[in-house]
Amino acid sequence: MKQRTLMGFQGKLLLSSKIKLSISLLSAVLIPVFFRSTSLYQAEYTIDRFIAVPVIVVFAEIFALEQTNHIVETIYITKMRKNALYLARFLIATGLMMGAAVLGLLEAVLLDPNMIRGEGGSIGALLPALYAWFSTIFFFGAFAMTMTALTGKYAVGAAVPILFYVVLYFVDYFLTNRITSLFIYRSQPIWPWSKLFYLGIGFVLFALCILKAGDFLRCERA
Amino acid sequence: MTLLCRMIAFHFRDTLKRPLLWLGVIVVFAVTVLQFPDYLFTDFPYLTEAEYNREIEARLERSGKKNMAGELGVPVSEEEAYENAVRAYCAYVALNFPLDGEKATETILSSRLSYDDEDWSALNAYILSELPPEKREYVIPLNAETMVNFGGSYTYGTYREYRDYVDGLLKEENYTDFMGRRLADIGGTILMMYSFVVFIPLFSAEAGNDLFEVLRTKKIRPSVMIVGRYLGFSGAVIFYGLLSTAAVDALTVYHCVTLGLPFSVLDLFRYYFAWVVPSILTVGAVIGLFTMVFKTALPVIPLLLFWTLAGSRPIRNGKGQIIMRQQFWNVTVRISNFRDIFFTVLPESFYTDVMIHKAFQLCLILICLAAAVVLYDKKIRTGES
Known part of the structure; x- marks a missing residue:
């Protein structure tokens, strides 16, 4: 019951920023409209490549709720574990973005139904895509969450990961097929390991934030 | 009117005083030039037959060599x-x-x-x-x-076919014309990214500092305030883009003089003002409006980014040939269906598309500005931040 109340409270907080969130989520869902694909594989890869940007903005927004709504005091005095609060937000944001990615793929199929006739048209073939998306969302989400929590600033929390994304994109362009290559998907044999590498880094950042959530909020209050 | 001009001049000067933005101009210029190394620093388009054949071979073997990629083809x-x-x-x-x-x-x-x-x-x-x-x-x-x-719209022709095709084009238009169109496309896209970086902190500075209470005491009409800031900031971004364009123009003209190619100093600027400047003004208006709604335009960055990068997928006719079309909803004028500057020979219908595109942008600018003025007026009246 307590967990449900906690999730409900976080949900209400998120609704207070609903328009901003809706726009960022909408941009994730609309990726296939902006970047048309001719195959399912291409659609999955396009979503994986571009979803990082809305992910960063959504996570930064969600972890900057205290600042944007001026509710640091309210959050601080609530009798709930601060790390549970962060965990709830993280789960909600990850769920939202995974949902947006899946919706995006459905939309791509609706735009061009021919693509499910080609290679990878079965449900089983979607598992690699779910793994790739989860890795990207988890890493960039944790990164944006960490930056926002550390600096207490929405703009910095979004700008630094976006800058990192741009740098990574260009580095990948020249140094592809490495363990550090994030923007590869199925075309290179190393892709599951590179995704795992970023998932690992994401997990470290995520654990750091969850463990230090109380400290971050205390700093904000001070 | 005087007040509006003073407002524009104030914000223009204020923006130019930010050293980080000048650093951005160098980045924009460097990234833009990196897109055109072959067109500016090689003997292109005057290749010898041996060079031509070597490049074709390298291309066909998919050696990963990027230079001279599409420009060696001839239309089919x-x-x-x-x-x-x-x-x-x-x-x-x-x-x-x-x-x-x-x-x-x-x-x-x-x-x-x-x-x-x-x-x-x-x-x-x-x-x-x-x-x-x-x-x-x-x-x-x-x-x-x-x-x-x-x-496919082009193929690797013989050296003679390639020379005839290129020579025929250069009799019709200057080399700088082709470069201008390509620059408006790629350089325009890069400049859009830069304008996000400039516009977002500029527009949100006032909202972020909760200055509406202070502004309420000033006897300035909301329209003058909004339009003044918008034109001041946009003017600064246009100025930065102009510097970058001038630098590429100088390199292009030098290339033309060295190889004896036909050129005009003003070609690149013509495309910059006709194709890129309206896009900068559009992005500025959209960011300005969203800042007024959200205090920051960061939530719309993904949408703006995708909007800018989208539209590069070529449309093809029943024969499989690429049709040069400008989508009216794109942020910039996109001709990147081909990588080659000599394939930017555009049909008349493309220029009609560009006119429709610019009319759409003008409507969008007016709508965004009007909405921003209304919102600003409301905020000033209520003292809401």
């Missing part, structure tokens, strides 16, 4: 485009399904199936009729969407 006729598309599609079907590809190709080409129908219905019907019923539902038909994988 409708007949050739049709034949290439049919051969590529039949080869694809034969590879994946039990079909005699050679026989199917010959049959289609000899009876010119679907030569005149844009939707390739006759050709698709023939291919399906040649396959076992249980396999038919898995075949990807040839259509406007899938044509991108099979159709």
Whole structure:
């Protein structure tokens, strides 16, 4: 019951920023409209490549709720574990973005139904895509969450990961097929390991934030 | 009017005083020039036959060599485009399904199936009729969407064909004309990214500092305040873009003088003002409006980014040839359907598309500014931050 109340409270907080969130989520869902694909594989890869940007903005927004709504005091005095609060937000944001990615793929199929006739048209073939998306969302989400929590600033929390994304994109362009290559998907044999590498880094950042959530909020209050 | 001019001048000067933004100009220039190394620092387009053949070979072997990628091709006729598309599609079907590809190709080409129908219905019907019923539902038909994988608008011609094609083009237009169009596309896209970085902190500075209470005491009309800031900031971004364009223009003119190519100093600026500046003004207006709503335009960055990068997928006609079209909803004018500057010979309809595109941008600017003024007025009246 307590967990449900906690999730409900976080949900209400998120609704207070609903328009901003809706726009960022909408941009994730609309990726296939902006970047048309001719195959399912291409659609999955396009979503994986571009979803990082809305992910960063959504996570930064969600972890900057205290600042944007001026509710640091309210959050601080609530009798709930601060790390549970962060965990709830993280789960909600990850769920939202995974949902947006899946919706995006459905939309791509609706735009061009021919693509499910080609290679990878079965449900089983979607598992690699779910793994790739989860890795990207988890890493960039944790990164944006960490930056926002550390600096207490929405703009910095979004700008630094976006800058990192741009740098990574260009580095990948020249140094592809490495363990550090994030923007590869199925075309290179190393892709599951590179995704795992970023998932690992994401997990470290995520654990750091969850463990230090109380400290971050205390700093904000001070 | 005087107050508006003073406001514009104030914000323009204020923006130019930020050293980080000057650093951005260098980045924009560097990234732009990196897109055109072959067009500025090699003997292009005056290659010798040996160089031409070497480049073609390197390209065909897919050696990963990026320079001189598309510019070595020559456009194909409708007949050739049709034949290439049919051969590529039949080869694809034969590879994946039990079909005699050679026989199917010959049959289609000899009876010119679907030569005149844009939707390739006759050709698709023939291919399906040649396959076992249980396999038919898995075949990807040839259509406007899938044509991108099979159709082609240019081929690697002989050295003589290439020279005739390039020489013919340079008699019609300056080399700087071709460069100007390419710069407006790629340079314009890079400049859009830069304008996000400039506009977002500038517009949100006031909202972030909760200055509405202070502004309420000033006797300045909301329209003057909004339009003044908007034009001041936009003017600064346009100025930064102008510097970058001038630098590329200088390099292009030097290249032309060195190789004896026809040029005009003003060509690049012409395309910059006609094609890129309206896009900067559009992005500024959209960011300005969203800042007024959210205090920061960060939530719309993904949308703006995708909006800017989108639209690069070429549209193809029934023969598989790329149709040069400008989508009215794109942020910038996109001609990047080809990598080559010599394939930016645009049909008349493209310029009509650009006019529609610019009219759309003007409407968007006016709507965004009007909405921003109304919102600002409301905030000032209520003292809401």
